[in-house]
Amino acid sequence: MSVVFSEKKLNRVKELVSHYPDGKQKSALIPVLHLAQEENDGWLSVEWMDYVAGLLQMTPIEVYEVATFYSMLNTKPIGRYVFEVCQTGPCMIKGSDDIIAYIGEKLGIKPGETTKDGMFTLKKVECLGACGYAPMMQLGKNYREHLTKEKVDAIIEECRKEARQIKEN
């Protein structure tokens, strides 16, 4: 299977590359990986990473280094809802370990895994800058703060409900 960007996205890549000096096209890597991720259900397959490497004249191994480093870049397929629970100091002190364990138990998955029905992915991430509201997680574009087991239950239910609604429509 070979993967390619649409004309429009390619123009966007060109524009991103133009932000950097000549010969430094590599610098556009992260935004271009985000573009690729959008094309591929939120994760980066080897094909996509190799394609991006070609676009930016890098070796694939350099792309893998970056893609595996950032928690915002996924190198495995993800579920419809991704719980990115902060595990850094302040959140940890406020009980993020328990929250992670609880979510895992409830969904029957370990951090880094996705439920069989493709609904949920659990990830541990580093500080998201919301330490004052610890423990917290990111879900889609939103932060969910002051997490408790009850709140987690409610969030999971909310997601399921939303998914059902979308299906029904």
Next chain:
Amino acid sequence: MPLGLIMAKIFVDNIEYEVPDGKNLLEVCLSLGFNLTYFCWHPAMHSVGACRQCGVINFKDENDKRGRLVMSCMQAATNGTRISIEDPRARAFRAGNIEALMLNHPHDCPVCDEGGECHLQDMTVMSGHNYRRNTFKKRTHYNQYLGPFINHEMNRCIQCYRCVRFYNDYAGGKDLAVFAAHDDVYFGRQEEGVLENEFSGNLVEVCPTGVFTDKVLRKHYTRKWDLTSAPSVCHQCSLGCNILTSERYGGIRRILTRYNGDVNGYFICDRGRFGYEYTNSDQRIKQPSKNTDNSSQPLSTEDALHDVKDSIFSKKNIIGIGSPRASLESNFMLKELVGENNFYGGIPKRESDLVHRVISILHQGKVKTPSLKEVESYDAILILGEDVTNTAPMLALAVRQAAKNQPREKAYALRIPQWDDAAVRESVQGQTGPVYLLTTHHTKLDEIATKAEYAAPDDIAITGFEIVQQITRLSQSANGDESSQSFTASVARDLLKAKKPLIISGTSLYNTAIIQAAANIAYSLKDNGKDAGLVYAVPEVNSMGMSMLEQKNLDDAIGRAKEGGVDAVIIAENDLYFRVDRDIANDFLKNCHHVLVLENLQNETTTKADYILPAGTFAESTGTVVNNEGRAQRFYQVYKPSNEMRSSWDWLNEIRNSISGVHAENFDAVVDEMIKKYPELAKVKSVAPDANFRKGTQKIPRETARYSGRTAMLANINVSEPKPPVDKDSPLSFTMEGYQGVPPSPDVPFFWSPGWNSVQSINRYQTEVGGALHGGNPGVRLLEPSNENKSGYFNQSTEKFSRREGEWLVIPFYHIYGSDELSVKGPALAERIPPVYIAMNGKDLEKGNLKDGDHIEITFNQNKLSISVKSENTLPEGIAGLPKGFKETTGIEFPFWGRIRKV
């Protein structure tokens, strides 16, 4: 301390020291002999401040009682610097840091190959961290298959980043990287496979833990403390990198870098490190023998000497053939034995002429040849005709460092200290300074080249001569050809702009004009006031030494034998079938009538010998070899074999004794005889201490103080422990007893210092970190240009290459794994030899209706070779490239014209 250095007063735990101003503080502390822990800092790759293991307390002044924690590797030592290594807070920090680094480190020292020479073990003990509180489950990783050389065990990683910094930043590797983040960081390849870089073996020494270990050692593993080791010199190319060779139970177990601040520094190449397995080959000749066409009869040493006297030395015209892979002493003894007029250097005329040309240029020319390490200090480089990565690998590594010099100047101008590696690299942004390549085809250094051009060998020489004209033109007229973008103009401009331009060339294309053109360019730079350098790579470890002893060559011997002037021949460590065409070798040996061969491995020449004597390889011999720089270096026998293998000079000395009663008492006596006859070799005497050198009354032990099993290892043969063998040829002993301090620099058999069991103990053998070894770096240069030399320029005598209809000029292609005669005979290295091929330009292939992988037959002289083609579009049309020294191409004399036909 070198003169002219600005010194600074610093205080370490309230004691005052004088140190070079601005030097790195960690380096300074180590040079002063302090036990300060570190991981990420490396003496050749400097500081990045990543591991936090080198913390010390820094005080503002003597009134500052509190101080603050700093990383010593990220500080400069300047006047008034005040630190404490021993402050309890610093100690606690370092112990705590190592505890954290080791959270996930397995408890597997007893089964880890690094154990006993592990920097992590040493640092843990040194830091005082001795109890693990971590009771949690450790994270684990999968390990990768990395090829025949390196073993991977990722769980042991402490994330110091040294591996990727060496492999990628220092050595230009592309297939090792670091993946993921926080406690999951992974150092490896993108997928399993061979680590491709030619210097990958250095990871074994660079990695402070057991992640990357020596896979060849693993096949016959022995702990460092159980090895018998000797200072040695790599015999696998002409650079003569310094190595430590180690033995146990009568077999060579491994090779490590022997630091030499003038030659190879902290590193060696993979051919040198892993190419020793031929010494353990079952093809080794271990006993003298008498051979006829269909029988081989083993002989005792006495009988062999007796027989040789009767059946060889009863003949009238006895000639000797020396060898570029035999020591000076062995070549000399053979020459003594057969007489001046009857000795021949063991290489064909074509090669011999080139090596002699190089010697005369280095000797009578006016430009200095720098040492391998000095190459790193040049700031513009032109390479003429040499694929250095494959013909002299460590020279390529040096060129890669030199290429960083000009861009780094910009970083230094911003007052970034030289040791601040991360900052220097950040400001350099991967740029390289002027490196120009003029080769026959694409080579690996192209990736760092400012410009690479490809041409036929003769055309390389012609372009070289044009560069000289450009240099003259540019320097004579203020408004010279400033704007021309031509290759020659750019080269000339950049060489003239540089502070220290360097010309690199070599003998690999068998082209005299290239050698002369390189000399002319260097001369003209020198005449323009430049501090120019000139480096030639030559074919083999002692090509220079043998040629200094002898003008005559193999073709002369072949001619003489053909005319019936030979009744017997003695060949020392030389497979003639590796050097000349099979028919020529056959005829020659037949024309010589009686053949005595001293050799270490069976080969085609030994199958034709009447008598064979087992010669030691570099591992079982002592001797001196002269590298491409003209540096004479001593290598020592590692162990006493239980069989009859010994140095060729030793055999020849015994033969001389049996026929004439003249006997040199030991190695030194041979050297004395040699320098008396050849005063130009007088300096060989001072290469290393005499055999009677003692520290106090003691010899230098080849075995470590905790060597084990001595009383038991031979118990299956004899329950009483045998008396250790005596080494009459060197100040080294074959025991564990003896002088325990730092030996004279040429005689260091292993690096060890209390508390420092790993290779990092090298710090303790240097006058300052990264500097010369105590007593000066080993080796003595025999060739120095003199200022009186007004050597003239060479005339350009070459015609432009013109292709011939229906014929191809076949030139040698070199392979680090494959082109060297002996290293290919070990299984690990043999795995890396590519399949044989013939390379041609795609256009030529098209014309011949050929495509990649097709089989062709090439005809030359009376030979035929069937081989598959490979397109190499950088190779000029009309030229074909054939790997040198492969099984299928052994004995081929390059270059030659051949006809090619599709089959």
